[in-house]
Amino acid sequence: MNRRTGVVIPLSALYTKDCEAVGDFLALKDxxxxxxxxxxxxxxxxxxxxxxxxxSPYSGLSAFALHPLYxxxxxxxxxxxxxxxxxxxxxxxxxxxxxxxxxxxxxYEKLLTEKTNLLHILYDYIEKKxxxxxxxxxxxxxxxxxxxxxxxxxxxxxxxxxxxxxKDSAMQASWKQxxxxxxxxxxxxxEQRWNNRxxxxxxxxxxxxxxxxxxxxxxxxxxxxxxxxxxxxxIPILMNEDSADCWAWPEYFNQEQxxxxxxxxxxxxxxxxxxxxxxxxxxxxxxxxxxxNRVKTAASYYDAFRIDHILGFFRIxxxxxxxxxxxxxxxxxxxxxxxxxxxxxGFDTGRINWLSKPHIPTKLIExxxxxxxxxxxxxxxxxxxxxxxxxxxxxxxxxxxxxIYGQHFSDDSNKDASVKEALASKWxxxxxxxxxQDNYTPVYSYSQSTxxxxxxxxxxxxxxxxxxxxxxxxxxxxxxxALKVLTPICSETKMIPCAEDLGVNLECMPExxxxxxxxxxxxxxxxxxxxxxxxPYVPFAEYPELSVSTTSVHDSSTLRQWWNxxxxxxxxxxxxxxxxxxxxxxxxxFSESTASxxxxxxxxxxxxxxxxxxxxxxxxQQKYYMQNxxxxxxxxxxxxxxxxWTYRMPVSIxxxxxxxxxxxxxxxxxxxxxxxxx
Numbered sequence: 001m002n003r004r005t006g007v008v009i010p011l012s013a014l015y016t017k018d019c020e021a022v023g024d025f026l027a028l029k030d031x032x033x034x035x036x037x038x039x040x041x042x043x044x045x046x047x048x049x050x051x052x053x054x055x056s057p058y059s060g061l062s063a064f065a066l067h068p069l070y071x072x073x074x075x076x077x078x079x080x081x082x083x084x085x086x087x088x089x090x091x092x093x094x095x096x097x098x099x100x101x102x103x104x105x106x107x108y109e110k111l112l113t114e115k116t117n118l119l120h121i122l123y124d125y126i127e128k129k130x131x132x133x134x135x136x137x138x139x140x141x142x143x144x145x146x147x148x149x150x151x152x153x154x155x156x157x158x159x160x161x162x163x164x165x166x167k168d169s170a171m172q173a174s175w176k177q178x179x180x181x182x183x184x185x186x187x188x189x190x191e192q193r194w195n196n197r198x199x200x201x202x203x204x205x206x207x208x209x210x211x212x213x214x215x216x217x218x219x220x221x222x223x224x225x226x227x228x229x230x231x232x233x234x235i236p237i238l239m240n241e242d243s244a245d246c247w248a249w250p251e252y253f254n255q256e257q258x259x260x261x262x263x264x265x266x267x268x269x270x271x272x273x274x275x276x277x278x279x280x281x282x283x284x285x286x287x288x289x290x291x292x293n294r295v296k297t298a299a300s301y302y303d304a305f306r307i308d309h310i311l312g313f314f315r316i317x318x319x320x321x322x323x324x325x326x327x328x329x330x331x332x333x334x335x336x337x338x339x340x341x342x343x344x345x346g347f348d349t350g351r352i353n354w355l356s357k358p359h360i361p362t363k364l365i366e367x368x369x370x371x372x373x374x375x376x377x378x379x380x381x382x383x384x385x386x387x388x389x390x391x392x393x394x395x396x397x398x399x400x401x402x403x404i405y406g407q408h409f410s411d412d413s414n415k416d417a418s419v420k421e422a423l424a425s426k427w428x429x430x431x432x433x434x435x436x437q438d439n440y441t442p443v444y445s446y447s448q449s450t451x452x453x454x455x456x457x458x459x460x461x462x463x464x465x466x467x468x469x470x471x472x473x474x475x476x477x478x479x480x481x482a483l484k485v486l487t488p489i490c491s492e493t494k495m496i497p498c499a500e501d502l503g504v505n506l507e508c509m510p511e512x513x514x515x516x517x518x519x520x521x522x523x524x525x526x527x528x529x530x531x532x533x534x535x536p537y538v539p540f541a542e543y544p545e546l547s548v549s550t551t552s553v554h555d556s557s558t559l560r561q562w563w564n565x566x567x568x569x570x571x572x573x574x575x576x577x578x579x580x581x582x583x584x585x586x587x588x589x590f591s592e593s594t595a596s597x598x599x600x601x602x603x604x605x606x607x608x609x610x611x612x613x614x615x616x617x618x619x620x621q622q623k624y625y626m627q628n629x630x631x632x633x634x635x636x637x638x639x640x641x642x643x644x645w646t647y648r649m650p651v652s653i654x655x656x657x658x659x660x661x662x663x664x665x666x667x668x669x670x671x672x673x674x675x676x677x678x
Contacts, residue, residue, distance in 0.1 A: 009043075024070045043232065055644060073119070088125070165206065241275060258276060262504075272326040346459075537572055559590075559616040596665065626650055
């Protein structure tokens with residue numbers, strides 16, 4: 001495989017004199033020129049799909065539609081006519097440009113709202129003008145024919161346009177809050193609404209936005225390709241539940257489950273991402289047509305694509321949509337331990353209940369209320385006493401922690417809040433999850449449960465034996481699942497597939513990736529031998545050729561933050577470097593020289609591709625350092641705010657292209673990687 005060096009950036013971060021407010025599709029052409037100067041051969045973008053009012057590019061409102069935020073308005077074919085012929089549009093356009101100038105972070109919601117309004121004004125003028133010109137004629141206007149053709153070529157357009165129009169009418173409320181008859185639209189009903197001539201103008205606005213966005217993106221992508229640069233896209237694995245696809249294709253999604261990640265040191269309750277999981281059996285029944293269309297659409301622009309959270313194609317961490325945390329989740333698909341197997345190990349019904357049902361001692365609540373009778377009164381609201389003991393089980397109607405948080409107790413006192421927290425904590429206190437039909441699966445953190453810790457060593461060993469056998473069975477299950485799902489997806493396109501395979505290292509994953517020729521991802525600071533003393537870094541020479549190496553990712557700290565704030569990791573990194581003469585001290589403040597050292601040493605990776613965030617390359621020049629290093633981050637996982645996903649590059653592309661010193665430094669790094677002997 002050819003060795004390539006590249007750069008990754010959110011499209012919105014691009015900054016040129018022609019797109020001060022936010023990066024756009026055509027800014028890619030200017031960026032490609034800069035990349036060519038630097039000897040980059042890959043440009044990787046974060047997802048560019050429509051996400052509605054959500055700033056995260058991984059919170060898709062559509063699996064297919066491009067984000068209208070990235071349309072360059074003054075490059076539209078209708079712009080000149082509207083600017084000259086419509087005072088309203090001309091005034092609105094001037095006001096927009098006056099209000100939205102370059103800032104180091106952009107105001108996503110405000111900018112999107114105003115740009116959408118501007119596009120509406122432009123389209124309304126052009127559409128009325130076209131209709132007037134076609135008056136008295138039996139044929140449709142030229143624009144209408146163009147939009148009809150585009151919709152016919154893209155089967156997702158009708159349901160996307162109908163969804164967007166309904167969402168506008170509902171003031172952007174989730175489709176789950178619409179009138180009940182609108183929530184359960186069938187494809188036939190969507191088609192009927194799409195063909196309603198009274199709604200033609202409303203629907204065609206969204207078709208027009210997608211047509212023009214696609215044209216601009218294709219123009220930019222073709223230009224990137226003409227320079228010999230590979231454009232790499234990003235396909236998020238999951239969809240926001242409030243998306244056109246979840247609304248139009250409910251059979252493809254399991255709305256009763258939410259995806260996330262299991263408990264870890266940083267997130268002891270796991271992460272509940274709030275996105276529905278897939279109903280893979282239903283998707284398979286349709287020959288994976290929805291997923292195949294996703295990659296076909298992406299291939300209109302990209303030469304390679306990042307498969308987001310590829311672990312989820314093997315098995316996704318799934319939790320009930322009623323749970324506020326992901327603690328009581330499980331893998332999907334997963335294997336089960338049967339009641340019969342537990343009984344054969346000596347666990348009777350009582351012991352199985354002890355392992356799978358939370359048991360609340362009266363004293364837990366009494367320690368909060370300081371009153372036995374009050375504690376009993378509170379417990380009686382949602383629990384049943386176990387015999388005559390001072391021990392309680394939750395009533396059958398308590399099916400999640402939201403039942404505890406959302407009812408039965410007032411929020412008027414700190415005492416009630418403390419009781420809720422104590423009971424919610426007890427809700428999670430179990431070793432087994434009852435999956436129904438006499439099937440059980442281990443809680444991820446089962447060893448922390450009261451029930452587990454009450455077992456003697458012999459009982460624990462018996463359960464561990466069952467858990468180990470289950471783990472071996474699940475590896476086969478997950479391998480088959482991945483091959484079943486990924487094979488038709490990857491076979492549908494000539495794009496080069498690249499996995500985001502961070503997180504749990506499944507035993508079967510490397511084999512499946514090799515079998516399907518999918519490149520793995522190696523984040524240098526996390527590519528370590530974790531089970532070994534000192535957790536040493538994997539030597540660069542041992543990186544697999546079929547992989548992409550990177551210094552940072554959009555969810556991590558930047559190279560600068562890592563060096564200054566994660567000294568233990570930095571020290572382990574330096575210990576891997578054999579050339580002690582060039583090796584800086586871990587105590588040095590991050591600078592141009594340390595940036596150069598880290599990038600040059602990492603460039604020696606055996607990975608075929610070496611792709612780093614633009615920020616990490618800009619650290620080669622001190623003048624591009626932002627005063628606050630936090631401002632150079634793209635996203636801080638686990639937080640939702642106006643900061644995330646609104647990063648802008650600190651200097652225009654035009655200025656970067658003139659910086660010969662920076663260009664030469666980057667070229668030197670690219671040469672180290674690209675010319676390294678295989």
